[in-house]
Amino acid sequence: MNNITDDNYLKAIYHLGLTTNEKLVSPTMLANELLITSPSVLEKIKSLIAKKYITYSKKKGITLTKAGKDMAVNVVRRHRIWETYLHKHLGFNWDEVHAAAEDLEHVRNEKLIDKIFEVLGHPEFDPHGDPIPNKQGVFPKSVRRALSASVMGCKIIIVGVTEHSDAFLKYLSDIDLNLNDKLVVIKIIEFDGSIQLKGRNNGIIQVSKIIADKIMVRCEKENCRCK
């Protein structure tokens, strides 16, 4: 529970480092991510450097040290385990788990997190399809790609999303797209990249390219052209 601030900075740096490919992580980016000002970030950067969690130079940006990355991955691990637990064992919806996990991720009780992880049967993915790192910080591998990269006939299974906003997750629920759903791509509208899917009880679901970009899937059709 101590150092919630450190947790949040390191998590944000880690996250930005992954999502903002190529470009470095700058103080301004961090400030935007954390909804604070850049002088505040600059100050905190000094303290995180002193604690040897990060390095920083204007040209190289902010990078996590081994210790910093370990810390960040541990926060991610706790977050995702709690999300899974809230969903699987406490009946929280896909779009409700995040807020609660934001708090629970800071509870550093190893026995607690180990226990709920065990009760869950050591899952590899959380309710958003995001991989849960093991205690050593190693992430499980998964063959996943955006739904938008599908071709006609793909037999896809939804394994995750790249946007976690309540609004987005709610929308997916509303159009009856849920994690682990199996669907078949029945039409691709070349004009705008929209995709039509056939789901359970043959219901037809159509999603725009914008949505399809954010839905991660695995294609289970053998020798599918999508590969």
Next chain:
Amino acid sequence: MNNITDDNYLKAIYHLGLTTNEKLVSPTMLANELLITSPSVLEKIKSLIAKKYITYSKKKGITLTKAGKDMAVNVVRRHRIWETYLHKHLGFNWDEVHAAAEDLEHVRNEKLIDKIFEVLGHPEFDPHGDPIPNKQGVFPKSVRRALSASVMGCKIIIVGVTEHSDAFLKYLSDIDLNLNDKLVVIKIIEFDGSIQLKGRNNGIIQVSKIIADKIMVRCEKENCRCK
């Protein structure tokens, strides 16, 4: 998760108000309870007064307002619900639940606490036998007294303890005294107030007066002289 400090001060004031009967709650007592210095307490007192959680005067001591008491009772509620959950659903021992609950009690997610409370079947007492207040802050009634107030022949059931230190709880486990155990008082050594109990499989357990004072029981023998 915000205002963990407020939580801890209010909880401590509430707790001292109950245990330290008669005497008022003074800044020094609070300082000792929280393991900080009295100037720090004095400063915080001002802020809690400003927030209308407490009142303070040298002669009347520190008292909780309605709002302050509600806040404190809510922390106690969350703490005890988590303790119960950790014990009943996650396999934590009697003496392990407290530390984890110290952190979890600050997670202010109503749906979460409601849910685990529901999953537990709306229990009235936690693993230490302490009553869990309902959402309105009302505590369940229980007829409980110290084990030390027993007479020969009392058929007692252990419903709680008044000390929660790991060492004490560990000791009770070690001599095989656990919550909800049923025992019979077979000897009272007047000389020092020690009590001998017969428990399951007729094992004899002896506790000193000091211990017996801290163990809360209910006597289930009809018309027992202890009443």
Next chain:
DNA sequence: ATTTTGTATTAGGTATACCTAATTAAAGAA
């Protein structure tokens, strides 16, 4: 090459939660 624009950085300020050292006040003992 110079200006514009945006990012990085410094300077200085606030609030919170703690501290030590010193002072005041009250209560108990002589």
Next chain:
DNA sequence: TTCTTTAATTAGGTATACCTAATACAAAAT
């Protein structure tokens, strides 16, 4: 009642985490 002890209080200090305003810098545009 006066001394002594303890509790309450004030004064002043530190560290953290935030802020605004001002300045320095660097990259892009003219």
